[in-house]
Amino acid sequence: MSASNLDQIFILIKNWLVAFLPQFWQPIAGAILGAVAIIAVYPTLFALAVLMERKGLGRMQNRYGPNRVGPFGILQPVADGIKALIKEDVVPFRADAAVHFLAPILLVVVVFMSLAVLPMGRNLVLVDMDSGLLFFFAMGAAVELSVFMAGWSSRNKYSLLGAMRAVAQMISYEVVLLLSSVAVVMISGSLSLVKIVEAQNHYIGILPNWYVFTPWGLAGFVMFVIASTAETNRSPFDLPEGESEIVAGYFTEYSGFKFALFFLGEYVEMFGVAGLGTTLFLGGWTAPLSVLAVVPSWIWFFAKVELWICFFIWMRGTLPRLRQDQLMSFAWKFALPFTLLNLMVTALWRFMGEGWERWVVCSAILIGAYVLMGRVGMHKGQIGPRRYRYAE
Amino acid sequence: MSFAFYIVSVLAVGGALAAVLLKNTVHCALALTVALAGLALLFLNLDAQFAGFAQILVYIGAVAILIVFAILLTRGSEVPKDGVYSPNWAIGIVIAAAVFSVLGWAVLQSAWILPHDAVVPAVTVHDIGVALVGRYVLPLEIVALLLTAATIGAVIVAMHEKDGAQ
Amino acid sequence: MLGEGIMKGLMETAKNFAGSYVSKERLTTVQYPEERVVPAEAARVFPFLVYDGSDWQAGLRCVACQICEKECPPKCIYIDKSADKKPDAVGKVQFYPARFDIDISVCMSCQICVEVCPFEAIKMDTQFELATDDRFGGLLLDREQLAKSNEYYHHIHAAEAGEVDARLAAERAAYEAKAKAAAEAAAAKAAAAKDAPPAPKPPTGAPPSPPAPASDGGVD
Numbered sequence: 001m002s003a004s005n006l007d008q009i010f011i012l013i014k015n016w017l018v019a020f021l022p023q024f025w026q027p028i029a030g031a032i033l034g035a036v037a038i039i040a041v042y043p044t045l046f047a048l049a050v051l052m053e054r055k056g057l058g059r060m061q062n063r064y065g066p067n068r069v070g071p072f073g074i075l076q077p078v079a080d081g082i083k084a085l086i087k088e089d090v091v092p093f094r095a096d097a098a099v100h101f102l103a104p105i106l107l108v109v110v111v112f113m114s115l116a117v118l119p120m121g122r123n124l125v126l127v128d129m130d131s132g133l134l135f136f137f138a139m140g141a142a143v144e145l146s147v148f149m150a151g152w153s154s155r156n157k158y159s160l161l162g163a164m165r166a167v168a169q170m171i172s173y174e175v176v177l178l179l180s181s182v183a184v185v186m187i188s189g190s191l192s193l194v195k196i197v198e199a200q201n202h203y204i205g206i207l208p209n210w211y212v213f214t215p216w217g218l219a220g221f222v223m224f225v226i227a228s229t230a231e232t233n234r235s236p237f238d239l240p241e242g243e244s245e246i247v248a249g250y251f252t253e254y255s256g257f258k259f260a261l262f263f264l265g266e267y268v269e270m271f272g273v274a275g276l277g278t279t280l281f282l283g284g285w286t287a288p289l290s291v292l293a294v295v296p297s298w299i300w301f302f303a304k305v306e307l308w309i310c311f312f313i314w315m316r317g318t319l320p321r322l323r324q325d326q327l328m329s330f331a332w333k334f335a336l337p338f339t340l341l342n343l344m345v346t347a348l349w350r351f352m353g354e355g356w357e358r359w360v361v362c363s364a365i366l367i368g369a370y371v372l373m374g375r376v377g378m379h380k381g382q383i384g385p386r387r388y389r390y391a392e
Numbered sequence: 393m394s395f396a397f398y399i400v401s402v403l404a405v406g407g408a409l410a411a412v413l414l415k416n417t418v419h420c421a422l423a424l425t426v427a428l429a430g431l432a433l434l435f436l437n438l439d440a441q442f443a444g445f446a447q448i449l450v451y452i453g454a455v456a457i458l459i460v461f462a463i464l465l466t467r468g469s470e471v472p473k474d475g476v477y478s479p480n481w482a483i484g485i486v487i488a489a490a491v492f493s494v495l496g497w498a499v500l501q502s503a504w505i506l507p508h509d510a511v512v513p514a515v516t517v518h519d520i521g522v523a524l525v526g527r528y529v530l531p532l533e534i535v536a537l538l539l540t541a542a543t544i545g546a547v548i549v550a551m552h553e554k555d556g557a558q
Numbered sequence: 559m560l561g562e563g564i565m566k567g568l569m570e571t572a573k574n575f576a577g578s579y580v581s582k583e584r585l586t587t588v589q590y591p592e593e594r595v596v597p598a599e600a601a602r603v604f605p606f607l608v609y610d611g612s613d614w615q616a617g618l619r620c621v622a623c624q625i626c627e628k629e630c631p632p633k634c635i636y637i638d639k640s641a642d643k644k645p646d647a648v649g650k651v652q653f654y655p656a657r658f659d660i661d662i663s664v665c666m667s668c669q670i671c672v673e674v675c676p677f678e679a680i681k682m683d684t685q686f687e688l689a690t691d692d693r694f695g696g697l698l699l700d701r702e703q704l705a706k707s708n709e710y711y712h713h714i715h716a717a718e719a720g721e722v723d724a725r726l727a728a729e730r731a732a733y734e735a736k737a738k739a740a741a742e743a744a745a746a747k748a749a750a751a752k753d754a755p756p757a758p759k760p761p762t763g764a765p766p767s768p769p770a771p772a773s774d775g776g777v778d
Contacts, residue, residue, distance in 0.1 A: 059578040060571045063587045099422065131517050134445040141453020145425065148460060152418060160464075167457060174453070191517050318571040319564065374560025 007296040010037070011123055034126045038115055045302075046267045047077035053313045060317035080260075087256035092155060095253060099153035104254065104261035107146040111269045114139035118275040119194050121285045121298030131191040136276055137178055140231065143269060144170045147240075150262070151250035162249020165324055166233060166240030172331040173230035173237075177273075179339040180220040180227065183346040184211055184280045193276075197284030206290045210283035215362040216346040219370075221281040223339050225311070228273040230327065232266060235316035239324055274308035275301070334373055341369050396437055404430025417463050425456040442517045599717065602682035604662045605671055607704045610647055614705040619679035621652040626671035626680055634664035635671065647677065647726055648733045660704060662688060663697040678722045684714050 018029045055065030066073035117132035119125040151163020188199040202209045211217035230237040240249040251262045285297035345362050352358035407427030411420045428451040435444035577584035611617035622639040638657035646652045690696030712719040
């Protein structure tokens with residue numbers, strides 16, 4: 001099997017399967033097959049990611065992760081799944097049953113829909129939309145709604161508090177996420193994710209043309225990583241679901257399979273936002289060096305997504321949780337101005353034309369702004385007598 | 393009028409009806425969200441991708457959340473003791489019917505003018521962008537001014553709290 | 559600079575992660591129950607009774623003095639003295655406990671019984687896997703369960719056992735020397751009494767000679 005056949009193997013399989021049906025049903029069958037493939041692959045990746053997280057966190061904390069269930073604990077996600085399925089589904093008596101039921105469903109539906117626009121390989125995108133990026137962010141907005149529904153329907157003060165905090169955090173960092181993506185859209189000239197990857201598919205010599213290797217791309221990438229960690233409520237931004245603060249926040253009252261659905265939704269959202277970041281900044285399914293293009297494109301895409309997930313897990317094992325006011329002030333006082341500046345630097349990059357000057361100027365502006373804002377921010381955080389602000 | 397249009401319109405109308413008829417205010421807000429999602433789907437049905445996704449992003453992602461926050465931070469989340477229907481519901485229906493007839497007349501008047509099988513130009517995001525900074529640059533700048541004023545106001549409100557505590 | 563602390567933290571956890579595959583210091587987990595941690599020299603859990611030799615009843619050092627029973631703060635030791643006597647670790651003939659129970663659900667491992675025992679008879683064990691499903695008698699250890707050999711004591715607390723053995727050996731030597739001296743003195747006295755002619759009637763006013771000092775019996 002040649003390299004390009006292996007690259008397109010899923011498309012070839014789909015075409016072969018769909019050819020059995022009459023002409024009228026073929027497009028619908030193709031779409032359904034693609035959707036089924038996504039729904040089959042991502043929960044498997046979720047199981048692997050959960051296992052990787054527990055074992056990775058364990059190793060970072062000088063201990064083994066789970067290692068009793070299978071060889072090296074491989075069957076632990078199976079055990080977790082069985083446990084989640086057979087647990088009693090407790091719905092509080094005064095909880096709003098309909099909304100309580102719909103919240104995890106909405107979450108899972110929306111995050112799976114958002115996976116439809118990610119180009120996972122050459123020609124391997126379920127729906128090639130003209131404004132695919134906007135679709136992805138629209139689905140992210142619906143996630144906030146589902147979080148709020150979960151928190152409010154539990155009729156629990158802590159859940160409501162957790163939901164409010166989660167929604168506030170997600171809205172703030174969504175702005176940062178959007179603005180850092182707009183820089184990429186400016187340079188590549190299209191909202192379609194397929195075209196964005198195509199724009200990064202060139203090689204200068206053997207080095208790739210990924211946006212992360214440009215000054216504005218690197219700044220945008222760092223902001224995107226931070227914002228995506230906050231969007232998916234991962235450590236260090238996991239105050240809304242902090243176990244030691246508000247007892248799992250907005251999904252306190254969920255048990256059994258609904259909790260597993262929330263967990264699944266959160267991890268698949270992590271995959272989705274990692275996939276988006278890969279597409280925007282790390283070149284999607286393109287290989288790092290042009291000589292490595294023989295390896296199939298979907299392997300590169302999933303490898304890069306797995307690297308993101310590993311980085312998320314690494315951050316979770318390292319950083320302490322941020323307090324609500326700390327993360328909000330970080331979003332509005334540092335991340336947003338820096339991202340706006342990044343937008344302007346991107347525009348400068350675009351209009352300065354090719355050459356080494358634009359590298360120097362853009363890098364200088366960004367590094368200078370980072371150091372300046374860092375100094376201003378750090379001065380505010382001097383250890384001294386604390387001043388409290390009370391509600392009037 | 394395709395099959396999809398009927399399904400989506402049932403969703404939108406059903407959501408709107410639920411938004412006014414339900415007792416629990418937060419349920420009404422969520423039903424309004426469903427109605428807005430139906431509107432977005434109608435936009436997508438007409439191939440206006442940007443408008444549809446912007447509708448979801450802005451209305452469902454921000455406006456609906458704002459409405460829900462407003463309900464929660466006030467006493468709106470309690471179920472009112474003496475029913476949700478106002479005593480003047482007949483006048484309400486009359487006014488709603490009047491507005492509907494005016495809008496329907498306007499739409500139908502314009503629908504007569506368009507030929508039935510006109511080719512709808514495919515409006516891409518690129519075209520919208522070009523129009524925004526070309527023909528409609530003045531509204532864009534006015535909206536930008538409005539946004540700046542809102543941001544400055546938010547900053548002043550936040551700063552004012554800090555000074556007050558000292 | 560902003561972000562420096564985060565970088566340092568990330569490097570530290572990366573070192574932990576990578577090091578956990580190569581060095582024992584970065585992966586200190588002990589896979590219980592397949593592996594066990596070697597208890598420290600001074601580890602203590604619950605008391606046990608030491609016996610010398612191979613017969614636990616004959617070699618039991620405890621003389622049922624009941625000092626540990628009186629000193630135990632939660633009163634978890636129950637002792638009944640025997641009716642007869644047997645030689646103890648030093649060689650003296652003493653009582654021994656007919657019943658010696660410790661309730662380990664009450665014992666708080668304070669080691670006071672060990673500190674006050676004059677006979678080096680009760681010491682602290684390191685065994686902790688004592689859980690049982692017998693609610694009513696399973697946690698009341700009787701004399702047979704508590705009696706463990708001196709070799710076992712050497713095994714768990716080597717330095718301490720060495721010291722105890724040295725002390726007991728010294729005491730035994732001192733006791734035997736005294737016993738031999740007393741026996742020689744008694745034999746000499748018996749021989750002198752047998753050899754001497756019948757003594758004349760002693761004067762009534764003279765006080766009789768003071769008797770020879772008896773050997774130091776009893777508690778030392």
